[in-house]
Amino acid sequence: MKTFTLAQLAEFLGADLKGDAQLVVRGLGTLEAAEADQVSFLSNPKYVSFLSITRAGAVLIKPEQVADFSGNALLMSNPYLGFARLTHLFDDPRPSTGERHPSAIIDPQAQLDPSVHVGPGAVIEAGCKLAAGVVVGAQCYLGKDCELGENTLLNPRVTLYRRTQIGKDCIIHSGAVIGADGFGFAPTGQGWEKIAQLGRVVIEDQVEVGANTTIDRGALGDTHIGRNVKIDNQVMIAHNVQVGEGTAMAAFVGISGSTKIGSNCLLGGSSGYAGHISICDNVQITGMGMVTGNITEPGTYSSGTGLLPSNHWRKSAVRFRQLDELSQKVRRLEKRLDNQDDNS
Amino acid sequence: MKTFTLAQLAEFLGADLKGDAQLVVRGLGTLEAAEADQVSFLSNPKYVSFLSITRAGAVLIKPEQVADFSGNALLMSNPYLGFARLTHLFDDPRPSTGERHPSAIIDPQAQLDPSVHVGPGAVIEAGCKLAAGVVVGAQCYLGKDCELGENTLLNPRVTLYRRTQIGKDCIIHSGAVIGADGFGFAPTGQGWEKIAQLGRVVIEDQVEVGANTTIDRGALGDTHIGRNVKIDNQVMIAHNVQVGEGTAMAAFVGISGSTKIGSNCLLGGSSGYAGHISICDNVQITGMGMVTGNITEPGTYSSGTGLLPSNHWRKSAVRFRQLDELSQKVRRLEKRLDNQDDNS
Amino acid sequence: MKTFTLAQLAEFLGADLKGDAQLVVRGLGTLEAAEADQVSFLSNPKYVSFLSITRAGAVLIKPEQVADFSGNALLMSNPYLGFARLTHLFDDPRPSTGERHPSAIIDPQAQLDPSVHVGPGAVIEAGCKLAAGVVVGAQCYLGKDCELGENTLLNPRVTLYRRTQIGKDCIIHSGAVIGADGFGFAPTGQGWEKIAQLGRVVIEDQVEVGANTTIDRGALGDTHIGRNVKIDNQVMIAHNVQVGEGTAMAAFVGISGSTKIGSNCLLGGSSGYAGHISICDNVQITGMGMVTGNITEPGTYSSGTGLLPSNHWRKSAVRFRQLDELSQKVRRLEKRLDNQDDNS
Structure with missing residues (x-):
């Protein structure tokens, strides 16, 4: 101690x-x-x-x-x-530098700084470049041609698909999968034709990625995570998303393809983002927020309805269905009263 | 057969x-x-x-x-x-006791009861203590100083970060990550300063944890899962959460930091819980429930709106935005009618 | 190039x-x-x-x-x-056929076509049958008696529990867990009695399964995924779910136990499905849709409320709680006006 x-x-x-x-x-x-x-x-x-x-x-x-x-x-x-x-x-110390567990499988064509630590059972494919101070935890998998900047730490059992780029001083947690295929298919009439995903994931310095988070690689260009972005567990970032510097996102955030998130945003837990939209800097979305369009003004945004005892909730939910009728009814009442006034 | x-x-x-x-x-x-x-x-x-x-x-x-x-x-x-x-x-039998696959990497400083089963490719770090009848599936990773009680079963590819404690007769499914860093950062003005997470995850007896679920370790104290808690797949439990005995939670439940969940609660799929709140015993939350404050009365609670054909839904959604105006309009109508009555 | x-x-x-x-x-x-x-x-x-x-x-x-x-x-x-x-x-080429990494652990009782590729650290248990052209990525785990059809590709670190069946030309991404226990417990009065899950997962041809997705095996019968179904990352499919051909589902879709999803449906990101319901063919659910009952008509369905600045949203959310009262108030106003008309 x-x-x-x-x-x-x-x-x-x-x-x-x-x-x-x-x-x-x-x-x-x-x-x-x-x-x-x-x-x-x-x-x-x-x-x-x-x-x-x-x-x-x-x-x-x-x-x-x-x-x-x-x-x-x-x-x-x-x-x-x-x-x-x-x-x-x-805190507990980081694993010691320069150690390569004999059970790790490191392709001779991978370039590892002598100070890199590789844990038991890790697999590092050809063409990877790992800078000084990098730690590759036990049972990690690094596909071909991945690059990791100085002092980046992969906890055990991180998976990087080929050509993933991660900057300096990043921390990636167990179960994260970075660089899997984006979800892209063209309808053929009889089914789906897969669109091979040819881009990469590029992550800048000082990014943290939580456990079991997935970040897909781009279809043509890259998926890009800016400097100092902090990502909680079980977040899903789709192909070609761009995330600005310093943005933090809580668990279960889901960002659909090609959406741009600004800098210094705070994305609440389970908030969801439609594809091909743009969120400006300094936006805060509360938990479970449903974001279906562009946001162009900084500020805090919400959606959903508050929690109620279920019996009460059911009544409100039924009325929600009738909301347009109710509004029209009120407008008709107004007119009737206006007519009365006109006639009196 | x-x-x-x-x-x-x-x-x-x-x-x-x-x-x-x-x-x-x-x-x-x-x-x-x-x-x-x-x-x-x-x-x-x-x-x-x-x-x-x-x-x-x-x-x-x-x-x-x-x-x-x-x-x-x-x-x-x-x-x-x-x-x-x-x-x-x-059911299929559990793996046979006492077997240690030659490819498993067990630190000599780990203490395993002779009856413990260790599958191929598993990694068990120094200081771990595994009681009688424990099964460690293939490719599991147990960080330093983890403890597992009697007959606890880790399916293949479970990850335990250092010092995780799991009681007796638990079942943990593949891809679960227990003890990863809680999501804690202090804003610096220019970005985020990581708060090292110094606590543990403590799980009591007879707990089941689903596939790809994540339970983060505490920042200072521990994250605590009570006896007989049943957790489905892809649940997220943040740092310093406390869950009472016998509570069951369906897939995609997300509980934010330091929240207390009572005993014998039923948490519906995709329901979300804000941080630093308290839910009493015997509460049931329906699927996708958004829980942002304390619950002090047992019962069933809901939020959200019911599913509608999208054309109909759009009209209700627009009216939801105008709901406060609508209420005020109704109040004004009431007053006009009241005034008429007073004047008649 | x-x-x-x-x-x-x-x-x-x-x-x-x-x-x-x-x-x-x-x-x-x-x-x-x-x-x-x-x-x-x-x-x-x-x-x-x-x-x-x-x-x-x-x-x-x-x-x-x-x-x-x-x-x-x-x-x-x-x-x-x-x-x-x-x-x-x-696109990058698939791994070369017939290669078996020396670190892979293949049970002598598994049957692999000579052309099967097995990556480093993969574990294949007894009774597995792998057809021509199958690729088993690094660190995959295949439990006993799994079957994979021709040309199916498992990316690194896929987990298949025992007896999982996957057809031809499928692609499974890293971190996916297929065949884990369904979430089934009988209340005992003092807690929960686990229901051993005796069924399987059966996946037809040309299915894609995203990273960290989980598909649970059936309790008694099987969980079934039809031909040409496309599943994004971090989807959760519970025990005994049936999914029809050609249906596509985005990230964070959660389908509860025994629900039937029709063919050629499009399930939006984070949409949730109650258990034991039935969705007909050609249904589209928008993102975050909450589906609690059967759908018998093709078409597009939605739920939730639109995003608003939080101050505005709070007012609408308060009014949502009062929606039944508001409706009754409007009805009373109508009656008062109707009475006036009758009396005039």
Whole structure:
């Protein structure tokens, strides 16, 4: 177990320290659960009352909160960011560099920097280029001519189809499938003619891809994921989608073919996007949002109906079917009243 | 192929037997499809008319239904439960105990009971503890320090990240990823700072996890799945979620971070749950339900709108946008009529 | 890189050629992006204006469009189908026949045609039968007694549970899990009794199954996927579902147990289907459609509400809850007016 003094943490964060610089810190915890050898943080003002009852050895707070807290404190303008940085000190180490498990099958025509780590059972096909510090977890499969930038980490059992390109400092989680065929078929009259998918998936630096997420390769051009995009588990990104920098998407987001998502968007869980549409920068879609057309104005958008007890819901759902009639009925009532007024 | 006499099945179930005790039974079937050497069951009263036409060699029925059926019968108060128990007699056997495929890669620092089965290509890292009767299917990956309780079955190609804990008598299906990083990032102003996920996934006894389901590990504390929880395929459970005992969830359920689901809940397919909310015990959510707030009363809840022919739907959808105006218009009409009444 | 003359492509397609028969073609591209050594196509009349600016070396067009285009052209009544056929000329070749990677683990009791290709780390259990031209990608797992028809391609890391049957000319993508247990449990009063799933998955010829899709095996009978069905990524098909020929389904479609889907249906992304229902042939469901009952008339169906700015949406969502009251209020207003009329 790693330990640090509070002084070491303050230095690491560039934070001001109030209290016992020699306190030994063995981990992190929430205000509610942290022990005396753990550091906690106050970010959401809703939890300010926990400051008086926390058992945490020290708390990351904003300078202006120092009056509210008598314990040891690390003062930062953004305590949540400070907490995020501290987590890495207590994380498990990455696999050691340069190790190649004897059971891994690495094509002699693949080019691996000497520092690359390859786990047991991984398969790396000809033409792959893996830069310094890359980790290929156990049982990963890298098709021909894939390229991975420096320090990119593939967790166990990631699948990359041929020619997938991934930048630096990316993290890909288990079960992700990147570069499978886009879903393209031409109707023949008697069935479907498959359209071979000739493009690639190109992922820029600092992207994270969650477990069991799928990103399909382009039909002609490429599917493109911008820098610093964060993708949760079980997301589906279809062929030729373009995602702008810094956009984050929660689980079960589904983006149909050729759609463009702007930069710095937040796509809520299970939100769905029609094909061939364009979403501008700085758009937020709430969970289960159904996006069927272009969005050209930044802002927050929603769809769906709120949860109701099912008996109540059934009544509203029936009325939803009659909504056009109801509206016309109201318009007729208005006219009748207007006529009365005219005649009175 | 296994065969049983009807008398053996009656004894196995503790059921009363009516008819030919020596009948040879070779399998199970529905009332419609069962053959003369198969046993069927009547559970849903909707199908009572099939009793007169079924070719099944025997039928599991309630004692009060015996008058309706002239054939061989096994009498039980809960025929569906009886049927469920019989299925196991005709199922394929589990892999044999104690077998370790030579291609499996088992770290010498892992502790496996002698009866543990390990399939081809499986990887078991240091510090893992596997109890008696555990089956690790082909190509599974178990990260460092995972623990599996007695008789737990991992089907081929299950991935467990480090420190995952699974209880006794669990079944995990192929493609499931348990313990991947929760989706946690702090905004930096220029992008995202990853929050290392320091907790674990803890799964209690008798849990089933479907194919390609993902359960993320906790950020600080653990993600916790209670005893006897049944999880279908392609479910997504985010970091620090707590699920109470006996809850069942259908495919594509998505539960966001830190949400608590009560005991004995039934979560319909594709239903979604916002983060940091709490659902009490004995709640049922219908398919595609959108749950954005706490639920404190047991009962059944729904959201969404019913399916309509698209032309009709479009009209209702347009009116949905105008619903607030429509309500205000109706209120104004009421006032005008009220004013008339006052003035008359 | 493969090259063809325009004359060769015309012959391959059976298309009429206008222009330079000796033009060397090195690939395909969209009207916007194609270069002088690439062929493009005009299918959607929306893009007809691109004909005048494209740099493509030749364009696939309809004979009646020939007047609109001065460049080299291939004339076909269905240019999109022609394009689909051309893509295969420029696709990567399938893995070579007859190769068995030494790391693959093939049970001596499995029957493989000599031409079968088996990639590294694949596991093929006893009783499997693989016909001529089958490709088993790296790290696939085939449980006991699976059967694959001629030329079927399993991409890397496909999992087939025991007794799965797949026809000819199918393509299965990475991470797909076919034949896992259906989600069947009988309530015991204290919890759940698992129902062993004794059926199979049967997939007919020319079916494509997307990455990380799951198709569960039947409880008693089989789950059945008809000929020429096309299934996108991350689809979930539950036990005993029947899908008719030629039906296509987009990502995140979820079909609950025992439901029958007709032939030539188009199931939109994230649309969901209740269990034990029946959808007739030639039905189209739009994205996120919620299908809870039988559909007996061909046509297009939808559900949900359109996307709105969240502030606006919140107002409509509140009014949705009050929709039954609103309708009753309008009816009362009508009566009051009717009474006035009667009294006047």
